Amino acid sequence: xxxxxxxxxxxxxxxxxxxxxxxxxxxxxxxxxxxxxxxxxxxxxxxxxxxxxxxxxxxxxxxxxxxxxxxxxxxxxxxx
Amino acid sequence: xxxxxxxxxxxxxxxxxxxxxxxxxxxxxxxxxxxxxxxxxxxxxxxxxxxxxxxxxxxxxxxxxxxxxxxxxxxxxxxxxxxxxxxxxxxxxxxxxxxxxxxxxxxxxxxxxxxxxxxxxxxxxxxxxxxxxx
Numbered sequence: 001x002x003x004x005x006x007x008x009x010x011x012x013x014x015x016x017x018x019x020x021x022x023x024x025x026x027x028x029x030x031x032x033x034x035x036x037x038x039x040x041x042x043x044x045x046x047x048x049x050x051x052x053x054x055x056x057x058x059x060x061x062x063x064x065x066x067x068x069x070x071x072x073x074x075x076x077x078x079x080x
Numbered sequence: 081x082x083x084x085x086x087x088x089x090x091x092x093x094x095x096x097x098x099x100x101x102x103x104x105x106x107x108x109x110x111x112x113x114x115x116x117x118x119x120x121x122x123x124x125x126x127x128x129x130x131x132x133x134x135x136x137x138x139x140x141x142x143x144x145x146x147x148x149x150x151x152x153x154x155x156x157x158x159x160x161x162x163x164x165x166x167x168x169x170x171x172x173x174x175x176x177x178x179x180x181x182x183x184x185x186x187x188x189x190x191x192x193x194x195x196x197x198x199x200x201x202x203x204x205x206x207x208x209x210x211x212x213x214x
Contacts, residue, residue, distance in 0.1 A: 005175050005211070013176045014214055017183030043124040047097050050123045064170065072204070 082106045095120045136165075136200050159189050164197035167208050175211055183214035 020028055044050070086102040089095060098116045099105040105115055109131050118126035132138050140157045147154040157165075159181060166178035182189060195205050 005172055009172065009176060010179055010211065013179050014183055017180050017214060020184050040125060045121070045123045047123050051098055061169070068170070069202075072202070 082109070089117065090120075093120050094118065097123060097126070136161075136197070139197070139200065158193065159185055160193040161197050163189070163194055164201055164203065167198065167203050168201040179211055179214075182212050186214060 082105055083102045086096065086105060094117055096105055096115045096117050099108045108115055109129075112131070112133060114128040114130035116126045116128055118124070132141055140161050143158045143161065144155045145158060147156055156162075162181055163178045166174040166181075198205050198208060
């Protein structure tokens with residue numbers, strides 16, 4: 001999981017965090033509120049779909065965690 | 081007790097949408113699953129409610145802090161725990177959240193606490209360090 005991180009997206013997060021730290025909250029908080037309100041407004045409220053997606057996400061996460069644990073154990077035991 | 085909780089949720093305009101009856105809600109919690117609670121007939125946004133079970137759950141409850149929003153109080157887990165748990169989840173979005181919290185609040189973050197929580201979650205601190213720069 002941690003190996004496949006898109007650095008460009010992370011750089012944007014750092015850029016935005018810098019704006020949050022260095023400018024007055026009145027500058028960025030309205031932009032952030034508009035964005036969050038819009039996301040909530042357009043979010044699907046389909047209960048069945050949401051729960052199905054969560055089940056799939058949980059399964060994917062379990063598989064990825066198993067892989068990560070196996071990699072970590074191999075690393076600790078010196079295996080390739 | 082859970083029946084009263086369900087009644088209070090309904091009274092305040094919320095519902096538990098993955099276990100709509102209190103009996104199934106009880107079964108969920110008993111089996112270590114989380115209840116999802118949102119405003120009635122809505123799904124997003126929602127909160128997850130589950131019973132503390134693992135060491136990390138109890139640590140989180142013990143080291144919570146309070147955010148005052150007007151007259152309301154919001155209990156939050158420590159910043160170090162937020163970051164460590166995001167790395168535990170490990171998706172692109174989770175890592176972005178962790179980096180955001182770290183970069184905005186880096187002066188308040190205690191690295192020894194972060195190391196401790198990462199170690200409880202069995203995450204290598206050196207793996208995390210490459211992301212934690214601002």
